[in-house]
Amino acid sequence: MKRKLEISELIFKIISYTLLTVFALCCLYPFVYAISASISGRSAVEYGSVVLFPKDVQFEAFAKMFGDNMFWNAYSNTLFVTLYGTIWAMFTSILGAYALSKRRLLFRKFFNFFLVFTMWFSAGIVPQYLNYLDTQKVFNAIGIMDDKWLVVIAMGMAAMNIILLRNAFEGVPSEIEEAAVVDGASEFQVLSKVYIPMSKSTIATVALFFAISRWNGYFWARQMISNSNEHPLQVFIRLRLEEYTDPEAMSGWNEAFASDSVIYALIVCSIVPILIIYPFIQKYFAKGVNMGGVKE
């Protein structure tokens, strides 16, 4: 049955559409502007006449960046850290979460507390820094000279993600596990053949969380990786930004495009891969938010 909208409902609908449109455009605008500014000509960018659409289109800023070996280096370093970091984090988290989900585990409460406490209390930046310096010494002593491995192994664990996995594993009916055990499955087979397939979507979500935090990792990578060849993309972008927004360093700039265009081009290049995979990962992201409500 269709009924006429009451006047207050109509007003609210109009307000909703208007404000949502404004907000959505505000969200979108900086990206559009970044793209336009990255391909506009020098004077158009420098005198601020680019507002929405590009002017005097040039692609030299992109060409300059793509011609920069450091850029590709940074990209491959980020891929390295993201790939191995996610694998390492998922490996430890899945095994640990599986053990924690078992009621027959002794001292289960203690182990849970051991995890959850790190969400309540963190040591802070400086103690962590001292700790990473020590770790670096140990890693160097056993022959791991590449600081990327330090970033991969020592950083980025999150108790929250492990608890999400644990809750998913607890939700698997124990009858299925019993059936598998009766059929002669070992502990590892139960995990790999029963638990992992049955909580696939949670695992995908958690892996996504880990991957995103690796991809975005900046602060510790900048602190701990001294060799500029090992810098991941985020550090590279930041260093370039600092270099290119320094008016004195840029006073001798004599390219056909503005120095800002290079920064915008960098920003665009770092967002594009995420935009490409965004449609595929969006549903896991939305799922992850609603998984909250953690219980002990």
Add this chain to the structure above:
Amino acid sequence: MKVGAADYLEFDKARGVYRVSPEQAVRDDVEKHYWLHVGRTIVKDWRLYLMLIPMMLVFLFWRYFPMYELLGCFKVSDNVLPVSKQLFSGFSYFKRLLLAGDSLSTDFWRAMRNTFILSFYGLCFGFPIPIILALFFNEIRSNIARSVYQVLTYLPKFMSTVVMTSLVTMLVKQGSLTTGMGIVSQFLANIGLISPEVANAGLLNNPSFFRSIYQISGIWEGAGYDSIVFFAAIIAISPTSYEAAQIDGANKMAQMRYVVLPSILSTIVIMLITRIGTLLNIGYEKVLLLYNPQTYVTADVVSTFANRNGMGTGAGTGIAAAAEMMNNVIGMLLVIGANTIARKASDTSLY
């Protein structure tokens, strides 16, 4: 499990005496040889404990060892000796930070105040906006249109902090002889919100704009994404509830007040408590990327204060550790307090 006397003893008819029941004998045995029992269980389930080891080691090495380093706030730090060998200095660093009255101490108090103000503003502005957005999303009946709006508003969440702050920096950057100012400062100057001179000097160099930039960029980045959870609560409301309210003559405000609000109240409470729990965990990375010496007045938070003093050429790691200790202890008390309230107020506990 409560055990009564009947469980301990049973009557032995043949001898005519009471004796310890077999179940209790097993319990006694477990109690007597507790660690033997523990050992047997672990040996039987050794695979489970093996699985636990990598995770526990990671947390021990890189979460708990730093907490040990944090104890350096009670020791004389000289950056050479490990914490265990340093001399004990009691609360001298804390006294120094809180009471000395020198520039370090005033800087610390400023950082403490900024931490509270930034997070409190975040709570005031950052918290309601996702709820309002979710209400707006609910008004859009067409699924396609709604998806478009949602995708657009989630979009900024997918940038890293570095990219987001780079974009913000570029949009409000200062003008110079060679280049004009950022497009957003230009816009604000054009509509007369700020004077052209202020805009030209760069908004990020001006301490009175730091908080606004921090909050607005936070809303821009997170509001759409944070609205997901509220939207999920709103679409769970049965359409019949609205119909009933409409038949009773409720206008939109009344529907909001009596249908929508009660249905999403528990979600709001839970999210609010989570938020209060993490009040002091200001994203130091974002502050670090946006602030500069000119804006320390409003931008410096405890983490960045500690970062400057402990990792650069500052007052040393002991001072930095003491500052972080205070911040983190207050933060932990907030988390635990928020959780206790959550447990009491609703049946959902967060941790």
